Amino acid sequence: MAVTDQQLRGLDRDFQEDISRTRTPGTLSKPELFAAWRAIRDWVTLNQPSFNSAIPPQARSALTQAQKFALLAAVITQEIQNG
DSSP states (O other): OOOOHHHHHHHHHHHHHHHHHHTOOOOOOHHHHHHHHHHHHHHHHHHHHHHHHHSOHHHHHHSOHHHHHHHHHHHHHHHHHHO
8 A cells, every 4th residue: 555645744754853863965846856756656656566576476475564664664764874
């Protein structure tokens, strides 16, 4: 199930609070940032079949959708930490 706009607004609020707290400069307007949230959500939704196909068959059938996304989140987090 795709993330709703209401859920995106919550993520957006938290993200903007983090930017404000860390005093990270930003050059996007609020509507531009929200458009980015929507685009990312749409990309994730459209690419779920490809993501699922990339997982080896045994893991694909054994893992739940939530577990697959947790693996993806862990890999993305490590990529961010690696710079």
